[in-house]
Amino acid sequence: xxxxxxxxxxxxxxxxxxxxxxxxxxxxxxxxxxxxxxxxxxxxxxxxxxxxxxxxxxxxxxxxxxxxxxxxxxxxxxxxxxxxxxxxxxxxxxxxxxxxxxxxxxxxxxxxxxxxxxxxxxxxxxxxxxxxxxxxxxxxxxxxxxxxxxxxxxxxxxxxxxxxxxxxxxxxxxxxxxxxxxxxxxxxxxxxxxxxxxxxxxxxxxxxxxxxxxxxxxxxxxxxxxxxxxxxxxxxxxxxxxxxxxxxxxxxxxxxxxxxxxxxxxxxxxxxxxxxxxxxxxxxxxxxxxxxxxxxxxxxxxxxxxxxxxxxxxxxxxxxxxxxxxxxxxxxxxxxxxxxxxxxxxxxxxxxxxxxxxx
Amino acid sequence: xxxxxxxxxxxxxxxxxxxxxxxxxxxxxxxxxxxxxxxxxxxxxxxxxxxxxxxxxxxxxxxxxxxxxxxxxxxxxxxxxxxxxxxxxxxxxxxxxxxxxxxxxxxxxxxxxxxxxxxxxxxxxxxxxxxxxxxxxxxxxxxxxxxxxxxxxxxxxxxxxxxxxxxxxxxxxxxxxxxxxxxxxxxxxxx
Numbered sequence: 001x002x003x004x005x006x007x008x009x010x011x012x013x014x015x016x017x018x019x020x021x022x023x024x025x026x027x028x029x030x031x032x033x034x035x036x037x038x039x040x041x042x043x044x045x046x047x048x049x050x051x052x053x054x055x056x057x058x059x060x061x062x063x064x065x066x067x068x069x070x071x072x073x074x075x076x077x078x079x080x081x082x083x084x085x086x087x088x089x090x091x092x093x094x095x096x097x098x099x100x101x102x103x104x105x106x107x108x109x110x111x112x113x114x115x116x117x118x119x120x121x122x123x124x125x126x127x128x129x130x131x132x133x134x135x136x137x138x139x140x141x142x143x144x145x146x147x148x149x150x151x152x153x154x155x156x157x158x159x160x161x162x163x164x165x166x167x168x169x170x171x172x173x174x175x176x177x178x179x180x181x182x183x184x185x186x187x188x189x190x191x192x193x194x195x196x197x198x199x200x201x202x203x204x205x206x207x208x209x210x211x212x213x214x215x216x217x218x219x220x221x222x223x224x225x226x227x228x229x230x231x232x233x234x235x236x237x238x239x240x241x242x243x244x245x246x247x248x249x250x251x252x253x254x255x256x257x258x259x260x261x262x263x264x265x266x267x268x269x270x271x272x273x274x275x276x277x278x279x280x281x282x283x284x285x286x287x288x289x290x291x292x293x294x295x296x297x298x299x300x301x302x303x304x305x306x307x308x309x310x311x312x313x314x315x316x317x318x319x320x321x322x323x324x325x326x327x328x329x330x331x332x333x334x335x336x337x338x339x340x341x342x343x344x345x346x347x348x349x350x351x352x353x354x355x356x357x358x359x
Numbered sequence: 360x361x362x363x364x365x366x367x368x369x370x371x372x373x374x375x376x377x378x379x380x381x382x383x384x385x386x387x388x389x390x391x392x393x394x395x396x397x398x399x400x401x402x403x404x405x406x407x408x409x410x411x412x413x414x415x416x417x418x419x420x421x422x423x424x425x426x427x428x429x430x431x432x433x434x435x436x437x438x439x440x441x442x443x444x445x446x447x448x449x450x451x452x453x454x455x456x457x458x459x460x461x462x463x464x465x466x467x468x469x470x471x472x473x474x475x476x477x478x479x480x481x482x483x484x485x486x487x488x489x490x491x492x493x494x495x496x497x498x499x500x501x502x503x504x505x506x507x508x509x510x511x512x513x514x515x516x517x518x519x520x521x522x523x524x525x526x527x528x529x530x531x532x533x534x535x536x537x538x539x540x541x542x543x544x545x546x547x548x549x550x
Binding site: 047048049050051052055059079080081135136137138163164165166168169173176178316317 | 391392395410411412413414415416417418419420422423424445453
């Protein structure tokens with residue numbers, strides 16, 4: 001199809017997202033007119049929970065959404081929520097989450113430079129049943145935090161109490177002492193540090209370098225009914241990811257995100273995550289070795305999905321028997337390949353899977 | 360039954376409706392932090408939750424990790440037909456049941472909750488429309504005052520001028536009025 005003639009297409013799509021920095025591709029595509037340039041009218045709306053977002057996709061109130069990488073697997077299998085086929089159109093980001101500990105706990109750890117060694121954390125944490133929060137059970141946050149704890153020889157099911165809180169609630173929960181630490185996507189980690197609630201000790205990219213994090217998904221029936229619109233939306237996503245790939249565009253991107261996604265936050269909380277930095281309690285910043293990035297994350301890879309599936313099994317989230325082909329069916333990459341070839345976007349190689357110890 | 364809703368007015372309305380229909384509401388929860396402990400402690404059979412409530416992911420985590428804890432029912436579709444699911448979605452209500460409870464027993468609860476959610480939303484919409492109309496009228500009055508002072512017009516002349524401007528530009532009266540007012544004039548906020 002000829003994507004250079006958007007006038008040939010006029011379609012409307014409803015797209016949802018959870019307010020996080022890695023929704024930037026969607027928010028920027030809408031604000032800067034990338035969707036419009038590809039012939040699409042898009043209604044983009046934020047959601048307060050992943051469950052609410054998923055249900056709106058399932059029952060047709062949304063056509064497409066920002067999702068945690070393992071969520072389409074859970075949806076394909078009907079693990080929680082309605083069983084529904086989804087189609088993964090593109091990756092929306094890699095890296096981008098941080099583990100933040102309360103100020104007092106970080107001090108007990110000796111305020112060591114990032115990344116804090118899991119064994120050091122375990123020395124202080126053992127026997128104390130610390131309370132750690134993640135954003136969703138079926139999430140990279142949960143699986144990577146569990147892996148990190150295990151690498152310190154802690155049992156995530158016995159040695160700590162894990163809970164689920166929505167991302168925007170994390171800074172206040174840490175400040176009030178309701179939890180001792182959390183793993184969350186930006187900008188909420190930076191917001192907690194800037195609010196004086198805690199200190200970032202590990203980035204998710206320290207645990208699995210350049211791990212795939214979020215995907216852009218369609219309800220399979222919506223993509224099948226309007227394939228041209230789905231491809232055009234995917235092309236707009238690619239265009240937005242290219243734009244975000246330019247560091248010179250980050251100040252504008254931060255302002256766009258602030259306006260649409262984070263009306264309650266200061267720009268100072270949004271900027272570091274986009275640039276691959278994390279604020280320090282003393283007012284400085286620290287560069288992350290594996291920063292949030294968008295463009296390399298674009299191609300969906302079934303091998304990545306298979307890895308998250310193996311994490312789900314280890315985490316006890318899967319029934320004994322599952323149909324693996326059904327679980328990974330959302331990663332039929334037709335939409336992405338057609339949009340990428342129309343735009344001449346190279347297929348970035350998949351991030352290598354973590355070593356044996358992480359799997 | 361436990362009700363989870365960050366909107367206290369709506370929660371109160373839903374609670375009243377559920378109690379009138381013979382359900383026992385053992386708790387009402389707006390606080391995110393002790394959700395899991397409260398769900399375990401309250402002995403509820405059913406959780407009724409606002410669809411967009413931020414607590415939903417925490418409730419699902421309980422459901423995924425421990426089969427004896429709340430399981431979503433309405434939006435998880437083993438009970439209720441498509442029509443009921445859509446009604447629930449549209450009204451903004453999700454429900455979770457403790458495993459073992461017959462879905463048929465949840466249905467009447469859901470029906471009451473859906474009706475109450477809807478009635479509450481309609482009330483809110485009406486209120487915000489009334490407020491908007493009032494605010495628009497104030498803007499128009501202020502713009503007329505502006506014209507009367509600036510161009511020494513009578514009120515009728517000012518009104519006619521404003522109408523003509525709106526018609527010429529294909530705008531609503533309030534949009535034309537807003538265009539006339541200086542940017543720093545208080546407009547929408549002051550109600």
